[in-house]
Amino acid sequence: MENQKTIVIAALVENKPGVLHSVANLFRRRNFNIESITVGHTEQKGITRMTITVSGDEKTLEQVTKQMNKLIDVIKVTSLEPENIVTRELALIKVSAPDAKTRSDIINCVEVFRGHIIDVSPETLMTEITGTPDKIEAFLNLMKPYGIMELARTGLTALSRGIKSIKIDE
Amino acid sequence: MSTTKMTGANALLEALEKQGVKHVFGILGGAILPVYDALCHHPKIRHILARHEQGAAHAADGYARASGRPGVCFATSGPGATNLVTGIANAYMDSSPVIAITGQVPSAGVNSSYMIGKDAFQEADIIGITTPITKYNHQVRSAAEIPQTVNAAFYIATTGRPGPVLIDVPKNVQSETAEIHFNGPIDIRGYRPPGNPHPLQIRKAAELLLDAERPVILAGGGVITANATDELLTIAELLLAPVATTFMGKGAMPEIHPLSIGNIGMHGNPLANKLLLEADVLLAVGTRFADRATGNLDTFCPEAKKIHVDIDAAEIGKNIEVDVPIVADAKQALIAIYERLIQQAKKKNDTPWLQRVKTAKTQLNPPEKAETTELKPKQLLQVLRKLLPEDAIVTTEVGQNQMWSALYFKALKPRTFISSGGLGTMGFGFPAAIGAKTACPNRHVVDIAGDGSFIMTEQELACSVLEDIPVTVIVLNNGVLGMVAQWQRMFYKKRYMAVKLGKSPDFVKLAEAYGAQGFHVQSTTEFEKAVKAALKNTVTTVIDVPINSEEDVVPMVPPGCGLNQQVGDY
Numbered sequence: 001m002e003n004q005k006t007i008v009i010a011a012l013v014e015n016k017p018g019v020l021h022s023v024a025n026l027f028r029r030r031n032f033n034i035e036s037i038t039v040g041h042t043e044q045k046g047i048t049r050m051t052i053t054v055s056g057d058e059k060t061l062e063q064v065t066k067q068m069n070k071l072i073d074v075i076k077v078t079s080l081e082p083e084n085i086v087t088r089e090l091a092l093i094k095v096s097a098p099d100a101k102t103r104s105d106i107i108n109c110v111e112v113f114r115g116h117i118i119d120v121s122p123e124t125l126m127t128e129i130t131g132t133p134d135k136i137e138a139f140l141n142l143m144k145p146y147g148i149m150e151l152a153r154t155g156l157t158a159l160s161r162g163i164k165s166i167k168i169d170e
Numbered sequence: 171m172s173t174t175k176m177t178g179a180n181a182l183l184e185a186l187e188k189q190g191v192k193h194v195f196g197i198l199g200g201a202i203l204p205v206y207d208a209l210c211h212h213p214k215i216r217h218i219l220a221r222h223e224q225g226a227a228h229a230a231d232g233y234a235r236a237s238g239r240p241g242v243c244f245a246t247s248g249p250g251a252t253n254l255v256t257g258i259a260n261a262y263m264d265s266s267p268v269i270a271i272t273g274q275v276p277s278a279g280v281n282s283s284y285m286i287g288k289d290a291f292q293e294a295d296i297i298g299i300t301t302p303i304t305k306y307n308h309q310v311r312s313a314a315e316i317p318q319t320v321n322a323a324f325y326i327a328t329t330g331r332p333g334p335v336l337i338d339v340p341k342n343v344q345s346e347t348a349e350i351h352f353n354g355p356i357d358i359r360g361y362r363p364p365g366n367p368h369p370l371q372i373r374k375a376a377e378l379l380l381d382a383e384r385p386v387i388l389a390g391g392g393v394i395t396a397n398a399t400d401e402l403l404t405i406a407e408l409l410l411a412p413v414a415t416t417f418m419g420k421g422a423m424p425e426i427h428p429l430s431i432g433n434i435g436m437h438g439n440p441l442a443n444k445l446l447l448e449a450d451v452l453l454a455v456g457t458r459f460a461d462r463a464t465g466n467l468d469t470f471c472p473e474a475k476k477i478h479v480d481i482d483a484a485e486i487g488k489n490i491e492v493d494v495p496i497v498a499d500a501k502q503a504l505i506a507i508y509e510r511l512i513q514q515a516k517k518k519n520d521t522p523w524l525q526r527v528k529t530a531k532t533q534l535n536p537p538e539k540a541e542t543t544e545l546k547p548k549q550l551l552q553v554l555r556k557l558l559p560e561d562a563i564v565t566t567e568v569g570q571n572q573m574w575s576a577l578y579f580k581a582l583k584p585r586t587f588i589s590s591g592g593l594g595t596m597g598f599g600f601p602a603a604i605g606a607k608t609a610c611p612n613r614h615v616v617d618i619a620g621d622g623s624f625i626m627t628e629q630e631l632a633c634s635v636l637e638d639i640p641v642t643v644i645v646l647n648n649g650v651l652g653m654v655a656q657w658q659r660m661f662y663k664k665r666y667m668a669v670k671l672g673k674s675p676d677f678v679k680l681a682e683a684y685g686a687q688g689f690h691v692q693s694t695t696e697f698e699k700a701v702k703a704a705l706k707n708t709v710t711t712v713i714d715v716p717i718n719s720e721e722d723v724v725p726m727v728p729p730g731c732g733l734n735q736q737v738g739d740y
Contacts (some may be wrong), residue, residue, distance in 0.1 A: 014360060022301050029302050056691045059487070066484035072326060074358040168359060 006035060006055040008080045008087065008158050009065065014073040015048045017040070022071050023050065032056060032064050036089075036155030042169060047075065051157045075149045078166050080158055087158040090128065092118075096147035097125045098101050106146060113139050124149060173349040178313030179208035180621045181350045182271070182339065187214055187319035188352060191242050193233065195226040195607050196217065199246025201292060202273025204344035206244075218608065218637050221629040222251050225258020225601040228627065230268045232602025235588045236563055237609035238397065240267040241329050247273045248292030251338075252299065259303040259336040263592025264418060264706070265395060267327040268334040270385045272296050277311060277340035286340065296338055305333030313348040318356075325356050330363030331482040332395060364481055367498035367506050370676040374494045375453070376492060376510035381452035382475075384523045385411040388434065391418030391591070392456015393481060394584045396500035399423070402455065405508050408515055410524045411453070414442035416463045417576055419456070421587045425580035431527065432535070435463040436727045440740050441534040443733040445527060449474040450598075453507075456480060456500045460592070463545045469535040469732030479503045535740060543693055545645055545717050547571075550697060551578040554616070554644070557701045562589060562614040564607045567599040567623030570652035573723040575618045577740070597626030603641040604634050614705055616642045621671055622651040631684035634710040642704040645677050648719040656722050661729075681712035 013019045020039060035053040042049045053078050054064055061079070070127045097103045103125060110117060110127050113135065119126035129139050133156060140148065160166070176184070181207060184336040198206045209217055216281060220226035223245040230241030245254050251272040261268040274368075275290040285293065297309050306326045310319050323335040379385055393402055399422050405421070406413045412431045413423040423430045432439025434446055440546070446452070452474040457463070464470045467490060478485075478492040479500055486495040496503050520609045538552050551574060558564070560582045566572040566589040581587040590598040603617040617624075624645050634641060655669040678688030682686070687709055697715060704711035724738025 012510060018297060018301070021298065025301050063484065063488060066488075070482070070484055072361045 003057045005009045005061070006053060006056055006059055008082070008156065009052045009054060009068070009086065010080055010158065011050045011052065011068060011074055012042065012076040012168055013048050013050055014075065014165060015046050019048070019073045020050075023068065026067055026071065026150055027054075030063065030067060032060060038155045038157045040167065047168060052133075053156050075168055080160055085158045085160050086155050087131050087132055088130055089136055089156045090130045090151045090154045091140070092126060092128055093140065093143055093148060094124050094150040095127045095143050096123065096149055098123055102146060106143070109142050110132070115139070126139060173351040175570040175709060176350050177204065177208065177345060178212070178310075178316055178339065178346050179204040179344040179674070181313055181316040181348075181466065182320065182344070183208050183215060185317040185352065186242065187212065189320065190239070192692065193217060194222050194242045194244055195605065196244030197221075197223055197226060197228040197246070197250060198244070199250045199273065199292065199343045200342070201247035201275055202244060202250070202339075204341060205271075205273065205339070217244075218604075218639070219633060220601070221632050222627065224256050224597065224605075225322040225627050225630040225633065227254045227268065227270065227610070228260065228595075228601035229605035229630075230270075230599050231257060231261045231264075231266045231598075232565060232588055232605030233609045234261075234266050234268055234605075235602070236585055236606035238585065239609070240269050240324060241268045241605060244270070246292065247296070248273055248294045249699045250292075251296040252294050255303070256593075258300055258334045258336065260590050260593040260595045260598060262303045262305070262485050264390030264590065265332050265391065266334065269323055269327055270334060270336040272336065272338050273344070274309065274338045274340040276342040279340050296336065300336050303334070304336050306340065307336040309338040310343055313343055313346045314350060316343075317350060317352045318354050321354070321356050322358060324356070325359060325414070330361075331392075331699070341465060355710055361403035364483070364497050364499065367479075367503040369506075371494055371496045372503070372506045375496060375507050378451050378475050378477060378494065378634065379409060379453060379507070379511060382409070382411075383545040384448055384450045384526075385409050386446050386449035386452050386474070387411050387413045388446065388452060388454040388457060389413055389414065389419040389422040390455060390457025392500045393419055393422040395454065396481075397584070398455070398501035398504050399584045401501055401508065405453075405504060409512060409518060410521050411520050412445055412527045414446050416457045416460065417589070418591045420576060421581035421584045423492055424582045426582065429527070431531070433576050434733065436465065436729075437577060437723055437725070438463075438727070438733070438736075439535065439577065440725050440736055441530055443727070443736050444534065445530060447471060447734055448526075449544070451475050451477070453477045454479065455504065458482075458485045459545075461489075464490070465727045465735075466730060466732040469704050469734055484732040509615045511729070514541060515646070545694065545697065545715055545716060547576045547690075547721065548573040548717060549694060550644075550646070551575060553694060553698060554618075554701060555580055557698065557705070558616065561586060562616060563603075563610060565589065565599040565603040565606060565615065565617045566618045567617070568594045568596045568724050569620050569623060569654075570648075570656065570721075571610070571618050571620040571646045573653070574646070578725070596623040600643060601623060601630045601642075603643070604639050605632060605640050607639045614642070616644060619643050619645045620652055621645055621649065621677070624677075625675075628680065631681065631686050631710060631712075635685040640708055640710045642701070642707075643710070644701075645712060645714050646717050647714050647715045648721065649673060649718045652719070652721075653723070655719070659722070661718070673725050676711050681710070682731065686710040686712055690714050692716070
């Protein structure tokens with residue numbers, strides 16, 4: 001598709017049952033494309049932060065924020081500027097490592113990527129990698145030849161740099 | 171803060187009373203029995219028993235549209251609640267403030283059983299089901315939170331862009347007793363309806379309008395919702411700008427005014443469709459540029475600078491690109507634009523554009539004449555207009571009856587033309603008429619129906635007769651599902667499939683079976699007589715008017731075409 005881009009939206013929402021449903025439902029109904037979504041508590045009580053990576057053309061992305069703003073339980077929606085944010089994702093990867101040679105090769109890679117080995121069994125290694133999605137992709141490519149047995153990624157989360165913050169005025 | 175000990179059911183009714191609710195349309199069932207029991211102690215609220223929950227929801231919608239006050243409907247859990255769904259979706263599409271209250275299976279209760287989520291008898295996840303078709307919905311978890319929830323529901327339903335709100339009340343919450351207080355403040359931090367229009371945009375809009383040679387105003391339903399029809403007329407007269415309306419905006423401009431050019435759209439008035447495309451500046455107010463209104467967007471007002479006023483920011487730039495966006499209440503925006511205009515504009519008596527409007531009007535909307543004694547929709551609707559007082563309320567069903575009404579029945583006041591625009595719900599008009607009559611008991615209410623649509627909610631005849639809410643139903647009876655038959659005729663080479671309804675039922679006998687009165691008419695004179703009798707009648711009247719089954723609604727902009735490609739004469 002032409003003019004497609006990906007943006008990261010940070011939304012502060014009420015910590016109430018059903019909010020995730022209404023947000024997800026909105027995306028489905030209006031045919032917006034969620035690449036990833038992470039949800040968790042914030043420093044403010046009763047407020048949950050959703051970090052949504054969404055792709056589409058300019059017009060669609062404008063509609064995404066406008067339509068999200070209409071949801072009553074969504075308090076604030078901000079489209080984060082890519083040049084001004086820090087993004088991270090965490091991945092847990094279980095790799096097949098049946099012999100000492102493989103094991104040491106994998107451990108070397110993990111060190112280069114500043115990951116951790118968090119579980120070892122006679123047949124497997126589990127590693128934890130944090131970074132931008134690109135870094136995680138790169139690491140996964142390295143692991144593929146060994147055999148990725150299981151993979152869990154959190155999806156992207158993000159904060160803007162410096163003093164600027166997204167907050168609800170109390 | 172003072173509190174009172176009472177049950178959730180009483181708290182609910184008390185909160186509704188405090189919101190000024192005098193009428194509720196509904197049907198009871200097991201999971202809402204405590205509320206109905208409490209109704210015995212709340213004589214100020216009149217409960218009107220519908221015969222199907224869809225009828226109750228449409229009646230609440232009609233009530234809201236006729237009065238501008240929210241309409242309320244009740245239903246039980248499960249099928250009661252799901253039967254409301256069409257009515258709620260309808261209200262959502264047309265931005266109508268309907269408050270739906272549903273019973274729900276207990277969230278806790280006897281033998282410490284928690285029934286929600288256990289697939290209990292008559293359980294349906296109505297919150298999940300109605301999330302995409304309500305402005306807001308909420309399941310209360312305790313009696314204490316009921317007044318706050320009701321107040322928030324009314325606030326959300328009636329402010330900003332109005333819309334339906336559903337409150338789901340588990341049965342144990344209705345029965346439980348709690349300390350209740352009613353006057354808590356409403357503070358919804360995620361909901362701030364737009365305030366005043368932005369001065370810079372107002373200035374830009376005024377400048378465009380002052381420089382315009384061929385200004386056209388397009389009024390949508392938002393003008394009616396905002397009660398901004400006077401402000402609209404003032405600006406139109408100052409600028410000598412013709413006013414077109416969208417289907418939902420019908421009634422925003424008295425249609426006999428010299429500057430009124432009628433509805434735009436697929437079955438719009440050719441005058442409106444033509445002049446709109448000639449505009450150099452378009453002031454669109456309270457409209458979402460729906461596909462049925464604009465036709466093919468590539469040919470929609472190509473030369474016009476567009477000013478778009480809407481209270482819903484998401485509507486701006488959604489369907490068409492605009493030059494001046496104004497996010498505000500239509501009334502506030504129009505007042506601000508007028509104040510700006512009046513500083514520089516002088517009242518004009520004539521302009522070349524006004525001459526153009528007048529000439530086009532004589533060509534495209536020739537004066538009415540009684541052409542034939544045959545029963546023709548156009549003529550019937552013109553006759554009906556003459557028989558009805560200015561403030562009479564007309565509702566319509568959906569299909570040909572609706573489009574003929576839009577084309578030929580002239581609305582003279584706001585909130586006197588009530589129809590299902592966005593969702594296009596057959597069966598809406600009759601229960602909506604009952605709702606409108608309940609809100610405005612001293613005015614005449616007429617449902618212009620087709621035989622196909624009327625059948626869909628005809629059971630509400632029982633409600634209108636037994637609750638003593640007399641309305642008039644005019645069935646334009648062509649024995650077919652007329653609009654789809656027309657499409658099969660025009661676009662599917664007359665391969666008629668599943669559109670024939672035949673002569674069943676006999677609408678006079680049907681009316682009589684419910685205790686209403688029925689008339690068959692065979693001529694325009696008989697039609698006139700029947701309508702006059704209906705207006706005097708103290709019971710609901712059904713007038714069965716046979717019309718030609720092959721009568722098309724024209725003019726028409728074929729699907730996918732631009733407004734400039736309209737076919738057929740007005």
